[in-house]
Amino acid sequence: MRKLRIMTIACWTLLGAGLWGFSEIALSASQCKEADVNPVSGHTECVNPLGAPVDPPPTRPPVVKLAVFDFELDDGTPAAAFLGQATSTEATMERVSSEARRMLAESGRYMLIDVSQVDAEPVRAKSLRTCDGCEAGIASHIGAQQALIGVVKRVTQTDYYVLIRITDAETGKVLDQQSANFAGGPDGWASGVRMLLKHQVLVSADEP
Numbered sequence: 666m667r668k669l670r671i672m673t674i675a676c677w678t679l680l681g682a683g684l685w686g687f688s689e690i691a692l693s694a695s696q697c698k699e700a701d702v703n704p705v706s707g708h709t710e711c712v713n714p715l716g717a718p719v720d721p722p723p724t725r726p727p728v729v730k731l732a733v734f735d736f737e738l739d740d741g742t743p744a745a746a747f748l749g750q751a752t753s754t755e756a757t758m759e760r761v762s763s764e765a766r767r768m769l770a771e772s773g774r775y776m777l778i779d780v781s782q783v784d785a786e787p788v789r790a791k792s793l794r795t796c797d798g799c800e801a802g803i804a805s806h807i808g809a810q811q812a813l814i815g816v817v818k819r820v821t822q823t824d825y826y827v828l829i830r831i832t833d834a835e836t837g838k839v840l841d842q843q844s845a846n847f848a849g850g851p852d853g854w855a856s857g858v859r860m861l862l863k864h865q866v867l868v869s870a871d872e873p
Contacts, residue, residue, distance in 0.1 A: 798839075
């Protein structure tokens with residue numbers, strides 16, 4: 666009989682401990698966003714209590730309406746001087762412009778404004794690089810906040826520069842200007858533009 670009482674007390678003790686543990690977990694779950702078991706005490710502890718202050722997510726800069734004009738070719742090779750015309754095809758430059766627009770759009774920082782219907786002479790003649798900043802006014806006219814012009818400057822058959830300039834459409838102020846030298850023929854120009862955008866232009870856009 667005595668043994669029976671001892672076993673009954675033990676059972677109730679174990680049951681009470683189990684219910685206490687369950688209630689402790691339930692309490693933690695109701696009061697915590699996140700709970701964990703302390704390896705020393707064996708008790709559940711609140712890691713992230715409800716209502717605890719949390720750091721707000723970093724503010725994301727507003728998306729900028731950007732007019733990306735077709736990239737222009739400045740061909741300074743002896744062959745171009747001799748022939749009196751550029752030595753690359755229009756299709757090559759179209760690939761360059763398309764790659765730049767793709768990267769800028771996918772960055773999430775810009776909303777590209779359509780420039781295909783712009784009839785301004787410097788745009789049609791692809792002479793924005795020499796129009797003394799006129800791209801800003803053209804961009805503003807079509808509703809863009811910023812304007813981007815790009816130039817591939819060919820020095821030799823296998824040596825070229827890529828230059829990119831971004832200006833404020835309202836003030837004409839140059840916001841960013843980057844350039845880099847690359848080796849390769851026309852087939853690699855789009856790759857050079859991609860590298861400049863990735864490692865210099867889009868990086869500088871993250872700086873305050």
